[in-house]
Amino acid sequence: MRRDFHRHPEIGFTEFRTASKVVERLTCLGYEVIYGQDAMDGKSRRGLPSDEVLESCFNRALKDGTNPEIIEKMRGGYTAVIGVLKGKADGPTVAFRFDMDALPVCESAEVDHIPNVEGFRSEYEGNMHACGHDGHTTIGLGLAEKLADQQFAGTVKFIFQPAEEGVRGAYSIVQKGMLDDVDYLFCQHLGTGVPLGEFHGGSTGFFASTKLSAHFRGVSSHAGASPEEGRNALLGAATALLNIHAIPRFSSGTTRINVGVLEGGTAANIIPDYAKMVIETRSISEEVNEELEKRVRDIVKHSAAMHELEFEIEMIGKAIPIRCDQSLVDLAIEEAKQVDGFTSFKPFRESGSIGSEDASFMIERVQKNGGQATYMVIGTDIPAPHHHPKFDIQEEVLPRSVELLNRIARRML
The missing domain is CATH 3.30.70.360 (Alpha-Beta Plaits)
Incomplete structure (x- = not known):
């Protein structure tokens, strides 16, 4: 799944193929799926590509066999997808956010670049998953499969966000009200200089x-x-x-x-x-x-x-600073200690090099409504920095990440 997403990288607000795959998988698993203009406030989108770019990418997705009925609702750059599933009894609403977009980076074709060697280098020349969002989307769908049994009390909400790069896409989801019923929000990122096996329950230093x-x-x-x-x-x-x-x-x-x-x-x-x-x-x-x-x-x-x-x-x-709730940081670390493969644990990823994150608006909305949130970092060794033509992740991080988030979800519910 991750390699399929990696081969078809789509930049912000053009994630038609990626988002359609998410819709199909969530629907198959029994989730209520909200997408298109139902999931985003159109006027609140920032840095929208030109109409020509949007339409070109829409047509490219159609040529790649994307379900036309699904992406018609996304036409014009409405590519957010929200999955909702209620458990066997009442309880809190726990949300997980996953970003889907790629970058305008030309992927390396050198012989030491694993996606090139293994045959899953980008097929969309000039675009590349150079920040790990293909892994994030995959983890989200893996978690959705784990929780499809509905053996929990409360509601899980999956937020698959477009256009994180350039901090553009989250605000429109917030303005649509998609976070207003969330009691606990967990966001996460692979890499950012954290090695494989290390886990950070929260982050500081976002600009x-x-x-x-x-x-x-x-x-x-x-x-x-x-x-x-x-x-x-x-x-x-x-x-x-x-x-x-x-x-x-x-x-x-x-x-x-x-x-x-x-x-x-x-x-x-x-x-x-x-x-x-x-x-x-x-x-x-x-x-x-x-x-x-x-x-x-x-x-x-x-x-x-x-x-x-x-x-x-x-x-x-636009983005704002992030403040993580200590109780969720501690809880996430407790659960990570129960997952094979995690061997080092730290409360916070302290680095301005993380840059800026528009998940900050989602976290702010949840906290203003009386809820709690955190932004976790899951380590993976990377052969080159984020946004580099040779960026890649270690795929063994994917199943352990799914297991970690599954444990967190069931602990909260």
Whole structure:
């Protein structure tokens, strides 16, 4: 199952094939399945691909034999899937979240890359499961199979989330109300520098983050004959770039800032009339991140004004810090100690290198409603860092992860 997902990696909001497989499996196991616009608030999605990209990926899924009736409900990027199963008696609602999306990374074809050697390298050139989400989806479906016997008291809810990369997809699921009945939420990630056999019951150090797309619009003209008649959008964007990277660091909290994309122009002899930037801010403090975002917006505005340009700024992703509940951290470690293969146990994965996670919005909603949540890390040795063309996981981590989550679910229920 994991290798099938690995061969067919789909980036955020285009997980039509992956999500359809999840729908089919959950339905077969007897779960109530909620998907499409029933599972997501369309206006709350962030960083949605263009209509052309969405439709192209939809058609690719159809050509790969995906059930057309299922993905028709997902058309336009509604690729979240929620599975719900009630047990034999009343009890709490326990949710597990699994992300499904891949990355725009070209997978290695070198002879030491196991997916290439074993024949399950990406068939979608330029896309790759370079962060382990193929493993996450597989673990979720394995857990769903374990719990299909309904021998528990309460309700289990499986949240298969699109577009975690770029922190884009979770917020729309939260805004649809899919977390409002959840008493306990468990999120998890494979790898992140934690070795095989090690388990962390919670995580700290996730950054608040904002992803912005800035668009500059000017006037084109001949760069040799009439340069004064043009308004150079690329020059305005370059002005903004240099000043964004000159924003000072903060004494009150660790920060990161980056302009990851700058593009514009069509030819050497044409004043560019359009330019685009993609920017991210990060901070360990939500308040500091908000201040960084404000300064970035001000710089874009005034850089555009300097060059007499029009501009617009679009938020394409956002995350907030995560606070794990100690009681769930302790409980998860207790259960991990009962699973063969786990030999080292730590309460928290303490590293800003984890980056940012939009599961943060799910965790926040559950906690604000009086529930509890944690974000666990399950170790696996990796031959290359996350988001690298040679990224891979050790597949023996999959069954032990399923067993761990099964023990946690039955303990909570």
